[in-house]
Amino acid sequence: MKRRQFLKNATLSTAGLAVGSTLIACAEDPKTNKPIITNKTAATLPIVIATWDVKLATETAYKVLENGGNALDAVEAGCKIEEANEKGQSVGKGGLPDRDGNVTLDACIMDKNGNCGSVVYLQNVTHAISVARNVMENTPHVMLAGKGAEQYAYELGFKKENLLTEASKKAWEKWKVEAKYKPIINIENHDTIGMIAIDKNGDISGACTTSGLAYKMGGRVGDSPIIGSGLFVDNEVGGCVATGLGEEVVKTVGSFLVVELMRQGKSPQEACEEAIGRIVNKPNSDYKNFQVGYVAVNKQGETGSFGIHQWFSMTKYQDGKNENIQSKYIVKA
Numbered sequence: 001m002k003r004r005q006f007l008k009n010a011t012l013s014t015a016g017l018a019v020g021s022t023l024i025a026c027a028e029d030p031k032t033n034k035p036i037i038t039n040k041t042a043a044t045l046p047i048v049i050a051t052w053d054v055k056l057a058t059e060t061a062y063k064v065l066e067n068g069g070n071a072l073d074a075v076e077a078g079c080k081i082e083e084a085n086e087k088g089q090s091v092g093k094g095g096l097p098d099r100d101g102n103v104t105l106d107a108c109i110m111d112k113n114g115n116c117g118s119v120v121y122l123q124n125v126t127h128a129i130s131v132a133r134n135v136m137e138n139t140p141h142v143m144l145a146g147k148g149a150e151q152y153a154y155e156l157g158f159k160k161e162n163l164l165t166e167a168s169k170k171a172w173e174k175w176k177v178e179a180k181y182k183p184i185i186n187i188e189n190h191d192t193i194g195m196i197a198i199d200k201n202g203d204i205s206g207a208c209t210t211s212g213l214a215y216k217m218g219g220r221v222g223d224s225p226i227i228g229s230g231l232f233v234d235n236e237v238g239g240c241v242a243t244g245l246g247e248e249v250v251k252t253v254g255s256f257l258v259v260e261l262m263r264q265g266k267s268p269q270e271a272c273e274e275a276i277g278r279i280v281n282k283p284n285s286d287y288k289n290f291q292v293g294y295v296a297v298n299k300q301g302e303t304g305s306f307g308i309h310q311w312f313s314m315t316k317y318q319d320g321k322n323e324n325i326q327s328k329y330i331v332k333a
């Protein structure tokens with residue numbers, strides 16, 4: 001494509017542009033108001049990244065994108081896979097309950113235009129992420145909680161289900177024998193799904209869904225449904241999602257922080273590392289006893305991930321390749 005023709009096609013904003021299925025970095029020169037093509041990274045679109053080893057979820061999302069679907073449809077479809085997976089004990093059906101035996105879900109979603117929707121403390125409905133999307137698209141609100149969120153889900157036609165599976169009930173009963181209330185994430189076994197996708201147009205959306213911290217206090221809400229903490233997307237910069245001990249993510253507004261650091265020029269990897277640094281470098285941080293992990297992607301299609309503990313990973317689907325990648329970390333297993 002000739003440069004003049006490219007400029008004609010380009011939007012005059014600070015943005016990455018998809019040309020065919022390849023992304024070219026593009027920013028506006030403040031003096032001339034003309035786009036500068038930096039060609040920093042020619043990443044192939046589409047891209048899907050997610051927290052933990054969730055290859056079926058990333059594959060599902062990637063297929064949506066390959067078939068011409070947008071990033072928002074992709075992240076919703078991907079997250080639904082884990083919500084329906086009864087074996088995953090941190091998301092949707094089969095999630096571990098709070099200390100009273102109630103499974104309560106938190107989820108949020110964000111689109112390329114900066115719109116967002118969220119549900120907190122949702123019970124008896126598996127697909128919290130789809131309810132969150134409906135809050136975003138079909139209500140004047142951003143967040144619905146508890147009974148109100150559940151009632152809204154039934155109005156939309158979602159069916160009432162018992163989310164406490166036999167396996168999760170057994171695990172809770174075993175926990176009750178000692179019933180030690182430790183607000184520390186079970187670092188060996190958690191798989192909240194957070195996902196960011198960039199579609200063929202170069203547009204970014206993200207989603208995050210969880211049953212939260214196992215055996216939490218009734219009413220406890222973590223980072224996952226809080227825009228800016230569990231998830232943040234800025235279509236001009238990139239997106240980030242968090243997993244791990246939500247309280248620590250909320251205290252540092254983690255995902256927003258990562259995106260803002262990318263806006264200032266940090267790579268996704270550097271931004272994730274700095275955001276984890278803000279947690280572990282606090283005076284008296286107990287970070288050896290909890291996990292927090294971030295995955296991020298920027299508008300140029302570069303990705304990064306970082307966790308406090310070794311057992312954090314990112315799943316990435318790009319160029320037809322679906323891989324689970326061990327994240328860099330601070331504390332060795």
Ligand code: SD4
Binds near residue numbers: 190191222223224242
């Ligand atoms: C929370 N961040 O509720 C969630 C838990 C989590 O994998 O990520 N589990 O704090």
